[in-house]
Amino acid sequence: MSKVLNSSETIGIIGAGQLGKMLGFSAQKMGYRVAMFDPNPASCGFAVSNSYRVAKFDDEKALLEFVSSVDAVTYEFENINATTLEKVAKNSNFPQGTKLLLISQDRVKEKTWLNEIGIKTANFNEISNFNELKSFKYPAILKTNRFGYDGKGQVLISSLDELELKKSEILELLESMKALNTNCIIESFCEFESEISVIVARDIYNNIEIFPISKNVHKNGILFTSLVGLEYSEEISSQVREIATKIAKAGELVGVCGVEMFLTKNGTIIANEVAPRPHNSGHYSIEACSFSQFDEHILAVSGQKLAKTRLLEKALMINILGSHLELLPKFREFYPNAMVHIYDKGEPKRHRKMGHITITSNDIGELEEILNSSMMQIWQEKFN
DSSP, X not given: OOOOOOTTOEEEEEOOSHHHHHHHHHHXXXXXXXXXXXXXXXXXXXXXXXXXXXXXXXXXXHHHHHHXXXXXXXXXXXXXXXXXXXXXXXXXXXXTOSHHHHHHTSHHHHHHHHHHTTOOBOOEEEEXXXXXXXXXXXXXXXXXXXXXXXXXXXXXXXXXXXXXXXXXXXXXXXXXXXTTTOOEEEEEOOOXXXXXXXXXXXXTTOOEEEXXXXXXXXXXXXXXXXXXXXXXXXXXXXXXXXXHHHHHHHTTOOEEEEEXXXXXXXXXXXXXXXXXXXXXXXXTHXXXXXXXXHHHHHHHHTTOOOOOOXXXXXXXXXXXEGGGGGGHHHHHHHOTTOEEEEOOXXXXXTTSEEEEEXXXXXXXXXXXXXXXXXXXXXXXXXXX
């Protein structure tokens, strides 16, 4: 069931990290109240919520009590038990539903589904034991089938020789998945020209909005930068739009979804991952777009029609890790027009995302110069 919310009604957000916090900002400026659910009593999102509940995500009783107390439910945390999710959908106004979320929780299922709806991915196999890896073509990446993010739960294997050298690390990964009654996935390494992504939004009226293409750079498995406003050929742009639209429709998306892709050297687009929630590579949209990814998500889950999203200025988004905090004063000195977002997540661990920076400009060349600057070289080194 879904309905159009009136202002002052409450949107419940499962998860109160930085995504929940930014969703909360968008919801409140539209007049909605915000409730959050998270096991961490120091969650950064609680600071902007009207109310919150501290309980574990697998505490079914507490979660069902929470969703029954609000007028609509959404999430920023994806790894919720499938059975519990079905109960959430049955006992609350949960416009997003469970389809795309349950698909994206399982990498084998996700890749299989993408292929079934006509979207190309890298070659992959499900892996349950070490011997099954000996027949795969390398280089390739072994990943956990569930969980794992920002480069965690992955092993890059360049050859059969390296497969043997990394055997203990691989066996540890396989055992971690067996404990969860699942397996690993091996994916062919994609020789890409660039990593790209888009945010796609869909509402209950089947309106679809696709944000501009973001060119992404990862360091040590973590998103380093996203550059938005580059010119792409119509052939590439149309492939990206088609993939995003297929996912939104076939997945019955309500809200926003991040779609990660590879642009190959021959101009082919290969889908990598789907994240049915606001995405790190879309954070630039807060400053650079007429409606941000968070705005569109709140419009969709509150039963409103999506707004037309326009890119107001080209943008560069840079992630801030715990190791970068000491550099912020110098960064601000170099780039006084940079908008700095600090999430207030507590202990600044070295590779923990603590915030992001967005710089906008009418000149893409200016943003590319920043990317190649000495300051960004220092920033990049902190990802190691």
